[in-house]
Amino acid sequence: xxxxxxxxxxxLVYLVLxxxxxxxxxxxxxxxxxxxxxxxxxxxxxxxxxxxxGGTVFSAFSFLGGPGMAFSQGAASYFxxxxxxxxxxxxxxxxxxxxxxxxxxxxxxMGDFLGDRYQSKALTVIVGVxxxxxxxxxxxxxxxxxxxxxxxxxxxxxxxxxxxxxxYGIVVAYVATSGVRGAAWSDVLQGALMLIVAWTVxxxxxxxxxxxxxxxxxxxxxAKPGFLTIGQDGSPMSAMAYSTVILVSAxxxxxxxxxxTKSYTTTEKRIKITTMAFPLFGIFLVPVLFVGFAAIGVVxxxxxxxxxxxxxxLVTNYLGANSWLYGLIGxxxxxxxxxxxxxxxxxxxxxxxxxxxxxFKPDMDERTQVWIMxxxxxxxxxxxxxxxxxxxxxxxxxxxxxxxxxxxxxxxxYGALIWRRGTKQGAxxxxxxxxxxxxxxxxxxxxxxxxxxxxxxGLLCNIAVFVAVSLMTRPVPATLANEYAEA
Amino acid sequence: xxxxxxxxxxxxxxxxxxxxxxxMIFPLYGLAxxxxxxxxxxxxxxxxxxxxxxxxxxxxxxxxxxxxxxGGKHE
Numbered sequence: 001x002x003x004x005x006x007x008x009x010x011x012l013v014y015l016v017l018x019x020x021x022x023x024x025x026x027x028x029x030x031x032x033x034x035x036x037x038x039x040x041x042x043x044x045x046x047x048x049x050x051x052x053x054g055g056t057v058f059s060a061f062s063f064l065g066g067p068g069m070a071f072s073q074g075a076a077s078y079f080x081x082x083x084x085x086x087x088x089x090x091x092x093x094x095x096x097x098x099x100x101x102x103x104x105x106x107x108x109x110m111g112d113f114l115g116d117r118y119q120s121k122a123l124t125v126i127v128g129v130x131x132x133x134x135x136x137x138x139x140x141x142x143x144x145x146x147x148x149x150x151x152x153x154x155x156x157x158x159x160x161x162x163x164x165x166x167x168y169g170i171v172v173a174y175v176a177t178s179g180v181r182g183a184a185w186s187d188v189l190q191g192a193l194m195l196i197v198a199w200t201v202x203x204x205x206x207x208x209x210x211x212x213x214x215x216x217x218x219x220x221x222x223a224k225p226g227f228l229t230i231g232q233d234g235s236p237m238s239a240m241a242y243s244t245v246i247l248v249s250a251x252x253x254x255x256x257x258x259x260x261t262k263s264y265t266t267t268e269k270r271i272k273i274t275t276m277a278f279p280l281f282g283i284f285l286v287p288v289l290f291v292g293f294a295a296i297g298v299v300x301x302x303x304x305x306x307x308x309x310x311x312x313x314l315v316t317n318y319l320g321a322n323s324w325l326y327g328l329i330g331x332x333x334x335x336x337x338x339x340x341x342x343x344x345x346x347x348x349x350x351x352x353x354x355x356x357x358x359x360f361k362p363d364m365d366e367r368t369q370v371w372i373m374x375x376x377x378x379x380x381x382x383x384x385x386x387x388x389x390x391x392x393x394x395x396x397x398x399x400x401x402x403x404x405x406x407x408x409x410x411x412x413x414y415g416a417l418i419w420r421r422g423t424k425q426g427a428x429x430x431x432x433x434x435x436x437x438x439x440x441x442x443x444x445x446x447x448x449x450x451x452x453x454x455x456x457x458g459l460l461c462n463i464a465v466f467v468a469v470s471l472m473t474r475p476v477p478a479t480l481a482n483e484y485a486e487a
Numbered sequence: 488x489x490x491x492x493x494x495x496x497x498x499x500x501x502x503x504x505x506x507x508x509x510x511m512i513f514p515l516y517g518l519a520x521x522x523x524x525x526x527x528x529x530x531x532x533x534x535x536x537x538x539x540x541x542x543x544x545x546x547x548x549x550x551x552x553x554x555x556x557x558g559g560k561h562e
Contacts, residue, residue, distance in 0.1 A: 078533050082511045085540040089504045092547070093497060213528025221522045221530075228522045228530045231513070243512035250508070269555065276547040279540040286529070286537065 003326045007153040010327030011334055014193070015170055018186045018338060022174025025185035034108065034369050037179035037350075042103060044265045048184045050274050053262060054281045055187035055339035057084055058194050059138075060145025062288045063333040068307035070292025071299075073236040074220075074227035077289050081282035083246045087253025088278040091263075094254060095271035097417055097487045098263040107264060110257045110409065111355030117416040117484050119476050120424040121359045126431060127409065128355025131257045132380070133402035135348035138340070139384035140399070143168050145337045147388070152312040153330045161389050167334055171341045172381040175349070176374045180265060183342035190339035195284055197332025202287025204325065205294040205314060213290070220296050240451045248455035252407030258347030260413075345384075349376035401439040407455045408434035411466045419470075420481035426470030434462025492554050503546055510539055 035042070044052070061080075069077040098113065107113050110131070115124030143164045150163025158166075174182040210216035220227060226234025230242045237245075254260055263271065295310050304313055315329055353373040358364060364372075387396070411430050415422040438458035441448045448454055475481065509515050519535035526534040 075530070075532055078536050081533075081540065082536045085536070085543055086504075086508055086511060089507060089543065092550070093500060096493075214525050217522065217525055217528070217530050229520050229532060230516070231520070239513040239517070243516070246512055247508070272551055272554070276544065276551055279543040279547075282540045283537055286533070289533075 002155075003323045004153065004155040004157060006323035007326045007330040008158065011150065011153070011330040014331035014334060015167065018189060018335070019170045019174060021189055022170070022178055022182040022186040022342070025174075025178045025181040034354075034366050034373070035106075036181075037370055037373055042099075042264060042266065044180075044184055044270075046266075046270045046273055048188060049262065049266045049270055050277055051188045051191040052184045052343060053088070053259065053274055053278065055191040055194075056256075056258060056343040057281060057340075058191070058198075058285075058336050059340035060142045060333070060337035062194070062198060062285065062336050063291075063311055063329070064145050064148070064308040065141075066285065066288040067292035067295070067311045068309070070289040071295050071310045072292075072301065072307035074224070075230050075235065076237040076242065077292065078230075079242060079246050079249070080289075081285045083249035083253065084285065085279040085282040086246065086250035088275050091254055091278075092272055092275040094414075094417070095263040095275070096268040098260070099266075099268060099271065101484065101487045102264040108261065109351055109354045110255075110260045110413070111351065114409075114412055114416065114427065115355075115359075117476070117480070118412070118422070118424040118427050119480070120428065123412070123424065123428055123431075124355050124359050126428065127257075128351050128359075130402050130405055130408075130435065131351040132348055132356060133399055134256075134406050135258075135344050135351070136380060136384050136387065137396075137399035137403040138344050139348070139380070140388040140396075142337045142341045142344070143384055143388040146334055146341075148309075149312065149330060149333045149337070152309075152316060153326060164385060164389060167338060168341060168381065168385060171338055171345060172377055175342050175346045176377040179373075180346055183346045186342060187339045190335035193335045194332050194339065197328050197335075198284065199287050201311075201325065201329055201332070202290040202294075205319075206290050209294045209298050209314075209318065216293060216296075220293065223297055238451045241453065244453035244456040248407050248453045248459065251410050251459070252455065255406050255409040255413060256347075257351055258343045261347065261350070345377055345381055348380045349373045352376040352380065401435075401443055404438050404442050404455055405435045405458075408438060408458055408462055410459060411463045415466060415470075416484050417487070418485065420478070420485050421470055421475055422466065422481075423470045423473045423475055425473040426466045426468075429469045430462040430464075430466030433465045434458040437461045496550055496554060500550060503550075507539060507543055511536065 066077065066080060101107065102113065105116060107116070111124035111127045114127055115121055146167040147160045147164035150158045150167065151160050174186060206213055206216055210219065217228065224234060226232045227236065229235050230237055231239035291311050291314070295314055298318070299310065299313060304310060311329070315326065319325055350373055353369055353376050357372055358369065408431055412427040415427065435458065438454050441454035441457055448457055519532050521532060522530045524531060529537065
């Protein structure tokens with residue numbers, strides 16, 4: 001049998017499974033409840049929540065960007081397991097607090113949380129708009145990944161637009177019907193599949209192409225001294241850039257609304273167990289990096305258009321005979337991209353309905369809200385699909401900037417919980433300045449001072465403005481501030 | 488409302504998180520910023536990251552046991 005037939009077959013089997021599980025998850029649940037759609041009535045189980053948090057991290061990045069980064073930038077790629085382990089740690093304290101406040105006040109989003117603490121609808125809308133834009137960017141990356149995998153593994157039989165439509169269409173269908181439960185249960189399947197595939201493929205490639213990990217890294221160090229370290233001659237990244245990218249990614253991690261709102265979906269105990277087991281996901285990522293390292297010295301860097309293509313390139317050029325591996329990689333890579341897409345599409349639809357549209361029409365009934373969110377899934381899905389297939393340079397710059405701006409929520413969110421004096425004006429001004437600075441350094445400027453990550457520069461300005469403006473403006477009522485600080 | 492054990496862990500937990508952050512970034516990461524010795528086939532810099540993840544997992548288990556183990560508040 002041809003490899004591509006095998007790959008196509010296993011991808012289709014996987015897609016059908018994901019679709020069925022996603023649809024089944026929402027059965028016998030209240031279709032018209034915002035609470036069920038957005039946060040599964042605050043009752044998701046442990047395994048589900050763990051895979052859901054993990055699945056959203058293992059995106060298309062783990063089969064395309066991650067190996068590409070190891071291949072082209074060496075030690076700089078260590079930042080990925082590093083920030084994943086660090087990023088979750090604050091959740092142990094933050095999650096239960098946010099969950100308690102959310103349950104008491106019936107919150108579903110980060111916009112609800114910030115809007116209530118700072119008594120500002122404007123803040124809710126700002127957070128909502130930035131989140132939706134960032135989500136679309138994130139989705140665009142995933143959809144491109146799915147389309148690419150489909151296209152290349154089927155030898156071009158499935159065109160780019162159709163692969164994306166098929167894989168992402170299924171995500172949209174089960175998220176729109178089953179809400180967060182659909183996303184969560186399909187993540188269990190996707191997460192398990194992805195882990196198996198990553199380990200099998202990572203080690204298989206290392207042993208086939210390079211002998212063993214020890215031989216591989218020794219050979220890389222000889223061929224490219226400095227490539228496997230940071231901030232030395234021949235290193236891909238400076239010490240400052242490496243440290244600050246870890247900082248901004250780790251701090252920003254929980255600010256992604258789809259992760260932040262998971263605090264509302266489950267119990268305190270489960271939040272803590274999830275945090276506990278989460279650093280292990282960082283370890284699971286190691287074979288993903290192995291894929292990229294295994295290609296060094298085997299594939300010439302100029303053989304690829306983009307380093308993200310390294311895994312498909314290895315598969316199609318060096319593993320021609322093994323159809324099983326072909327199929328596995330196809331299904332695994334799709335699973336990785338889809339498990340992020342579902343949570344993000346879902347998060348985007350809730351943010352859109354709750355944070356962007358509801359503030360303008362606060363008397364909306366629950367049925368209408370649920371409708372808007374379900375339609376929002378399709379709208380966000382269509383926008384992301386359109387952008388990933390046709391692109392549009394101007395919009396893409398906007399989205400990339402929004403993506404980088406998520407970390408700018410940090411001062412307002414942590415401020416809400418630890419600093420009673422933080423005010424609406426302070427939070428908004430800080431966020432606006434932070435986002436502006438981040439945009440400037442990320443998109444306009446050529447480089448940043450001292451090679452510090454653009455997000456960290458933005459964050460420093462953000463904090464300074466947040467504190468200064470808060471101290472100059474009138475505080476929120478003490479009972480409200482205390483409620484958040486002592487939750 | 489948080490239980491008394493939860494309040495007690497807050498400060499040690501914050502210290503733990505800060506230490507973890509510091510060990511992952513420069514200047515402290517500089518201690519691990521070498522290729523050799525390879526451990527379990529991994530360059531030392533990568534092994535360091537993995538090691539810290541295992542340590543984080545173990546420390547979190549201790550925190551969890553303290554809060555929910557014997558004598559702690561059960562859900």
